[in-house]
Amino acid sequence: MTGTQETPAPPSGPGFRLAYVPGATPAKWVRIWRERLPDVPLDLVQVTAAEVPDVLRRGDAEAGLVRPPVDREYFSAIPLYTEKTVVVVPKDHLVTAADEVTLADLADEIVQYPLDDVIGWEQPPGQPAFERPATTADAVELVAAGVGVLVVPMSLARLHHRRDLTYRTVTDAPESSVVLAWPEERTTDRVEDFIGIVRGRTANSSRGRTRPEPEKREPEKKQQPGKKRFVKPGRIRQDGKPQSKRSANKPAKRKRS
Structure with a gap:
């Protein structure tokens, strides 16, 4: 993949644009992208093999599924698969x-x-x-x-x-192969996201970009129920009514004969 050198143009817009040559099959990775990043639109740009270098240099797409040869002085590339x-x-x-x-x-x-x-x-x-x-x-x-x-x-x-x-x-x-290629100087966060997908990384892989995890909160400790205070029961009077502690400690009065 070769082409005329041009000044790199930063990608515009909030989404991610993926170029692909005829015969390349991006469907599986596009599906994973849309499941993992539903708020970031992914647009497919079909181009001929001859057009791919200039499309990526101009920034009309952030990355592309292309066939070798690739200009490795300007582009980074990851092999994806080979075909019969x-x-x-x-x-x-x-x-x-x-x-x-x-x-x-x-x-x-x-x-x-x-x-x-x-x-x-x-x-x-x-x-x-x-x-x-x-x-x-x-x-x-x-x-x-x-x-x-x-x-x-x-x-x-x-x-x-x-x-x-x-x-x-x-x-x-x-055999012919297909690679993921992008301008090395423009290895953006979105490109890293797509690299993680084609390499089979999970959404929380430490090797790729990950979403910040929600702050973990310590589980609240259950309050121990208060201990019941033991109250010593008073003595029972002869008439069957309970005596208070104070009256229970007083000596009973003797009846005069």
């Missing part, structure tokens, strides 16, 4: 007789090699077409018209699915 490589062919093509093929099986085929190719071949397989199509979408149209085959990551084969086409895994082809 497949060959897209008409449904009646000979290679559909097998579940998997190799590059050697395509040696005699005309292989479309679009200008926006994302695999980065050192030597493209098969026989070269007379002219390179401008885009992967154009290459798919040529394959549907019976002009050669196309080797792409599986996500792009699914993105450009047609009823008259199918695909098979190419076991020994290079």
Whole structure:
């Protein structure tokens, strides 16, 4: 991922904008973001692979799901996943007789090699077409018209699915990967939030930004019930009425005979 150097522009607005190239699948992380940060809107910006560098440099998006190569002098990047490589062919093509093929099986085929190719071949397989199509979408149209085959990551084969086409895994082809990239000078709190999500951190992980926890209050101590004061009962008089303590201590008067 390369592009002309420009002065970094600070992102504007309260939300977070995530660019993604065709075939990238941000849905899982977007769902987690919206559950974890419901008050911070996340906007998706779909761009072509060629547009991504300038989009991120201008600040039109804070980060992007992109395919290598990435200019590591300007961008930070985290690998996310790799994809199987497949060959897209008409449904009646000979290679559909097998579940998997190799590059050697395509040696005699005309292989479309679009200008926006994302695999980065050192030597493209098969026989070269007379002219390179401008885009992967154009290459798919040529394959549907019976002009050669196309080797792409599986996500792009699914993105450009047609009823008259199918695909098979190419076991020994290079794999394409997807990374999260952003301008290193603009590693904002929101970028850190998204990094934590793609790395599978919990909302309270100590390695990422966390929300402040509510102050813990000490549980109130239950008051011990007051002890009952023991009162020594007075003596019982002969008439059955209780005597007060004071009267109980007085000697009883003798009757005169």
